[in-house]
Amino acid sequence: MTKFAIGIDLGGTYTKLALVDTNGRVSHRSKLSTTAYGTRAGLVGAIVAEVMAVLGKARLSPKKVLGVGIGVPGIVDFRRGHVYYLTNVPGWKDTPLKKMLEAKLGLPVLVDNDVNLMALGESRFGAGKGAENLVCITLGTGVGGGIIIGGDLYRGSSFSAGEVGHMPLKEEGLPCGCGSYGCLERYVGNRYIVDELKAKIRRGSPTIIKKLVNGDLSALTPEVISKAAQKRDRLSIDFWDTVGERIGVTLAGIVNLLNPERIIIGGGVADAGEFLFKSIRKTVNERALPVPGKTVKILKAKLGNDAGIIGAAALFFNPETRGRCK
Numbered sequence: 001m002t003k004f005a006i007g008i009d010l011g012g013t014y015t016k017l018a019l020v021d022t023n024g025r026v027s028h029r030s031k032l033s034t035t036a037y038g039t040r041a042g043l044v045g046a047i048v049a050e051v052m053a054v055l056g057k058a059r060l061s062p063k064k065v066l067g068v069g070i071g072v073p074g075i076v077d078f079r080r081g082h083v084y085y086l087t088n089v090p091g092w093k094d095t096p097l098k099k100m101l102e103a104k105l106g107l108p109v110l111v112d113n114d115v116n117l118m119a120l121g122e123s124r125f126g127a128g129k130g131a132e133n134l135v136c137i138t139l140g141t142g143v144g145g146g147i148i149i150g151g152d153l154y155r156g157s158s159f160s161a162g163e164v165g166h167m168p169l170k171e172e173g174l175p176c177g178c179g180s181y182g183c184l185e186r187y188v189g190n191r192y193i194v195d196e197l198k199a200k201i202r203r204g205s206p207t208i209i210k211k212l213v214n215g216d217l218s219a220l221t222p223e224v225i226s227k228a229a230q231k232r233d234r235l236s237i238d239f240w241d242t243v244g245e246r247i248g249v250t251l252a253g254i255v256n257l258l259n260p261e262r263i264i265i266g267g268g269v270a271d272a273g274e275f276l277f278k279s280i281r282k283t284v285n286e287r288a289l290p291v292p293g294k295t296v297k298i299l300k301a302k303l304g305n306d307a308g309i310i311g312a313a314a315l316f317f318n319p320e321t322r323g324r325c326k
């Protein structure tokens with residue numbers, strides 16, 4: 001019998017939710033503003049009302065609903081469903097989110113980190129389907145990661161495993177927002193790559209980018225760099241090559257450490273496509289040990305913006321995870 005869970009993706013701007021069935025199909029999507037309700041209690045109340053509305057519209061008997069999974073951008077004690085803090089949402093320090101939601105919903109609730117859940121979603125229903133061991137990374141403003149070992153999430157001793165963005169790339173590199181130096185995120189994060197390329201253009205490197213942004217370099221985004229690369233702009237192609245090399249060096253370390261079957265890459269920067277992926281694959285091939293380097297497949301994420309919602313629901317599609325959390 002097909003069963004269902006509600007998946008929720010709490011982001012800095014929007015909180016998205018939907019009904020997901022055990023085949024990974026998404027329906028009854030809905031979206032709330034994360035910031036419009038003032039307090040965390042206000043947002044929790046709005047989420048509860050929206051979950052009830054979705055269940056009402058879907059006319060599902062409670063017996064068919066396994067629970068409500070929610071992903072949040074921060075560090076979470078998964079066993080207790082306790083949010084330590086959220087990176088870009090103020091006022092959420094030490095929030096017993098599982099307790100708050102369960103008290104109002106009367107359904108089981110599981111809370112986890114959003115990138116962990118994206119990894120879980122991709123592993124069950126996306127580019128990781130069929131693989132037991134994989135690493136999923138997201139390339140955006142920040143660089144995040146999730147690790148699946150033996151088909152289940154590896155969360156670490158204090159639930160912070162998978163912080164690929166803060167793996168050191170350079171021994172004495174640029175200062176990073178986390179307080180350390182030379183982290184990968186500092187060299188491939190959205191904002192930093194845009195600034196780096198702007199500086200190159202200002203120094204006079206020839207490129208069609210200036211034309212693409214009508215002379216206004218403040219309009220430069222990774223999408224524009226990809227567009228220029230597609231038009232065979234040398235500077236942009238070389239730039240993605242360099243970014244891919246940096247990512248590839250870090251991934252070679254991950255490949256040697258974990259010997260994963262697949263590495264799945266998602267997030268806005270991943271849309272640079274083959275310009276980026278070719279360079280990542282080449283670098284991993286050159287830098288990883290031969291056996292794990294040949295085993296690993298490096299693929300683009302498949303589920304797009306739905307990955308977090310699907311992964312949140314998928315927490316309930318895994319009997320072992322459910323058992324651990326009751």
Ligand SMILES: [Zn+2]
Nearest residue numbers: 166176178183
């Ligand atoms: Zn860092």
